[in-house]
Amino acid sequence: MGEAHAPDALDRYLKTQGKFGSANENDLKAKAAAAQEYAAKLASEYYQAEGGSLVAGATAETSDSRLPTPDSFTRSDFLPTSQADMEARGWAQCDFVLVSGDAYVDHPSFANAVISRVLEWAGFKVGILAQPDYTDPQAFKALGTPRLGFLVSAGNLDSNLNAYTAHKLPRSDDPYSPGGKPGKRPVRATIVYCNMLRRAFGKVPIIVGGIEASQRRFSHYDYWDDKVRRSVLLDSNADMLVFGMGETQIVELAHRLNRGEPIREITDVRGTAYVKKDAAFLDTPEFAERFGKPKFTLDHENLLAPKEPRPKGRGPAEGGNLDRVQEHQVVSPGTVPQHRKNYAVAFKTIFDQQDPVRGRPLVQRTGKLHVVQLPPARLQSEEELDRWYDLPYTRLPHPDYKAQGGVPAWLTTQHSIITHRGCMGSCTFCAIWMHQGRTIQSRSADSIVKEAESITGMPSFKGYISDVGGPTANMYGNYCSVQQTLGACKDRDCLLPDPCPALRQHIDTQLDMLKRVRAVPGVKKAFIASGIRHDMLIDDNNTKGLGDSYIENLAAHHTSGHLKVAPEHLSDDVLMRMRKPGLHKYEEFKTRFIEASKRVGKEQYLVAYFVSSHPGCTMDEQIRLAEYFKKNNWSPEQVQDFIPTPMTPATAMFYSGHDPETGDFVYTPTTMREKRRQRALMQFKRPEFHGRVRKALREAGRTDLIGSHKDALVTPGIEQDWEDDNPARPAGIGSGPSTLKKRNNPYRGRKPGGRRRRGK
Structure with missing residues (x-):
């Protein structure tokens, strides 16, 4: 096993060790041989457990060095990103092509690097297609058709969160892209990439994973659309979804695909989700004995608002309130419609089954289809984690990015x-x-x-x-x-x-x-x-x-x-x-901590992080917090405005108005106006926020905090704040894509295929 690549591995080991002036060549060869033997032993563990062995087309490439010296690395030390790289390795075809919304950084802090190196360790040929042009189907053909399938990930962050702020404004940079420039990936990248792959390759197996796919595997509230979207499996047309930390799942799927099992027939891998029209197999004794009796959550249709006729041509600028995050403001228990209450109930059902020991299978119906989630993958042992992090990462961005200014996210994690x-x-x-x-x-x-x-x-x-x-x-x-x-x-x-x-x-x-x-x-x-x-x-x-x-x-x-x-x-x-x-x-x-710092002769401080406009936070509570800052002479810089990301309890509170754990009503700031004012109260010393702070205090009946006395938050002055109150101001105040199109952002006005939307 691995003989075809042993000379390359040995050369790399010798080159790396030589950098540190190791003893002699015989010692180095012995160390390299021992490392190769150990890697081969690790790889064989899985095959023996499965009762199989390596077959043609799945030659193992094992590493033998854990002392990378980046100045000595070349393109060949990275996984292939082009046909030329494949040819240099003697590959006619990849086993898997990983399509990523992030730039290719071969570092264990980047999930796509871990997954690709794990598959390489398991004996598969993996190519990396990082940030392909999502408007051009030909860009997805750069590495040809993989033998076993495509792996798709939006990257280390949800692509919407990567592109937009809490106020739905486009971010000015993207730390996971070359040079930090935004626009290299589409929003909802998982959906866009999968549909482009379907257009280009037809029925080739597609497996999605990463934080975006994981957190959107069931019906979920999408803050940027201000609506409940169905499972990403349905919108992406992917064959399989790997959720959570995916090393064990992807290795098992890879070997079963390698043995010729059709991906649509693989329905028993923990830590995966898939779509079935006929869910009769869930009721079989064999399935229940292995995974437990399936638990059904509320159907997707139960989470949607009743359809109401809407006047033609109505858009945000004509009849909608552009200052809303949500179209429905949750201010009291009586104002919460039933479909939003249902969302909290459905979330609780899903949430309770996310434990790898006691979790049961989950099923959610959407129309005639069933989204099936098996229990989470088993816990990984210390030995397994060591194995994944001991793989031969170069710890570097791909050389292609050097001329583009590198990858900013790598600078903080290298x-x-x-x-x-x-x-x-x-x-x-x-x-x-x-x-x-x-x-x-x-x-x-x-x-x-x-x-x-x-x-x-x-x-x-x-x-x-x-x-x-x-x-x-x-x-x-x-x-x-x-x-x-x-x-x-x-x-x-x-x-x-x-x-x-x-x-x-x-x-x-x-x-x-x-x-x-x-x-x-x-x-x-x-x-x-x-x-x-x-x-x-x-x-x-x-x-x-x-x-x-x-x-x-x-x-x-x-x-x-x-x-x-x-x-x-x-x-x-x-x-x-x-x-x-x-x-x-x-x-x-x-x-x-301060006392301990003094004992060791250091003057050190805490950087405290605070969150504004979180569910449960009324304006009165936020004013109390501002008073606390004033009393303690704080001026916090690290303020985060709450962003409802998919599949978290706080997002369920934000949308439903209820705590899914207790069922209690929860007041939630859901207008941009209130979100901005709550944030301003946390940073009341900043002059640009004084107008918002005065308005917030006056509307809350706390004019006692406006003045020149020692307890005042702001001095008297004008309250006009154009950005805060002008409903016709341009760009990104409302909810959903109709507003986002107004922004000067690289995603507007185009479908994945590059065609202009109607009206553009």
């Missing part, structure tokens, strides 16, 4: 290390715990140290590892015996109101790992920039007294002057809807 997956936090506005799960899956310290050693070999490395962390850095190594055997608790948060007694915080394990990373030759500092969950560290019972030790290590070794923390809000009511701890816990952590 020297970073991912230590674990999953998050116990359960923040309702965050997609991570839906995508990666609540159970923490950690890499071994050996694997992490190995990656740190490889980073020191990069010419761009100056001694500083920018981040050693994950979704929440201090959750590394955390363990819950209940989650492993019974799944994450259905009716209890892991951290609220206090950390669960069943949670085991292995702080000593993480401190030992961080110490080993710091000890790697060439590493001056290893920062923690991915943020921490502060309430976990001040619970002295749960931390077994190690919380203060962690905080002191954080202050002494892993903070670059400022530490990111996310209290999010002041109001207990709002924090309850966010599933976040009370502000008093932030205050206690702040005190401990």
